[in-house]
Amino acid sequence: xxxxxxxxxxxxxxxxxxxxxxxxxxxxxxxxxxxxxxxxxxxxxxxxxxxxxxxxxxxxxxxxxxxxxxxxxxxxxxxxxx
Numbered sequence: 001x002x003x004x005x006x007x008x009x010x011x012x013x014x015x016x017x018x019x020x021x022x023x024x025x026x027x028x029x030x031x032x033x034x035x036x037x038x039x040x041x042x043x044x045x046x047x048x049x050x051x052x053x054x055x056x057x058x059x060x061x062x063x064x065x066x067x068x069x070x071x072x073x074x075x076x077x078x079x080x081x082x
Contacts, residue, residue: 036061036077 028045030038041056049065056064
């Protein structure tokens, strides 16, 4: 038997399925890059910030949602980045 890892391809269908799942979550989901810039925000996140996806993506998490900024959020982001 081979112990080689099986590589799975990300397909358009799997990507669309993931985006659909994220969009339908009741909680706000922000995806940020290593510089804490928002690269994705689901519908709940857009509602929470009162913006559109186009307005929030490309913006610092800390500027897009200043009312959410707290020491615990900052610590959680730093821990996730590690």
